[in-house]
Amino acid sequence: MKFRKVELKDAMAVVWRLIIFVGLEIMAAMFLLEKGLMWIWVLIMVGLLTWIVNWHCHYFGYECDKCGHKQQIDFLKEFYTLNLFNRKYLKCEKCKKWNRAKLLVAR
Ligand SMILES: [Zn+2]
Numbered sequence: 001m002k003f004r005k006v007e008l009k010d011a012m013a014v015v016w017r018l019i020i021f022v023g024l025e026i027m028a029a030m031f032l033l034e035k036g037l038m039w040i041w042v043l044i045m046v047g048l049l050t051w052i053v054n055w056h057c058h059y060f061g062y063e064c065d066k067c068g069h070k071q072q073i074d075f076l077k078e079f080y081t082l083n084l085f086n087r088k089y090l091k092c093e094k095c096k097k098w099n100r101a102k103l104l105v106a107r
Contacts, residue, residue, distance in 0.1 A: 003061050003070050003104040006086065010059070010105050017055065021048050053078050062088055062101035069094035072106055 025045055032041045057078040063070045071093050073081070082089040090101040 001061065001070070001072065002107055003063070004107060006060075006103055006105055013059070014056070017052050021052060024048060059106065061104045061106040062090055063104055064090075064092040064095060064097075064101055065099035066092060066097045067095040070104060071101075 025041075025048070028041050028044050032038070032044075054075055057073055057075055061070055061072045065087075069092055073090065077090070084100060086103045087100045088103065089098065091098050092101070
């Protein structure tokens with residue numbers, strides 16, 4: 001797996017997905033909440049979040065701040081680890097140290 005630096009278009013790809021996410025959620029809320037179909041709305045939200053997180057962990061990788069090892073993470077790790085803008089608080093799979101790993105694009 002090769003990695004490259006994050007460019008503006010990658011940031012835009014994230015922004016676009018967030019806009020789609022928020023837009024769809026607001027539209028779904030207008031249709032569903034007044035009909036009392038809250039559970040469908042929650043289902044749509046979970047589905048969209050899964051889609052974005054899944055996309056994010058395939059699109060991006062992380063570089064260890066301590067040893068420079070580059071890795072991709074799985075869906076669950078993507079979900080429960082802390083995001084720090086363009087970094088992520090991660091445990092390196094090589095040197096096993098917790099570090100502020102740098103965000104990279106996987107290709
Ligand atoms: Zn490391």
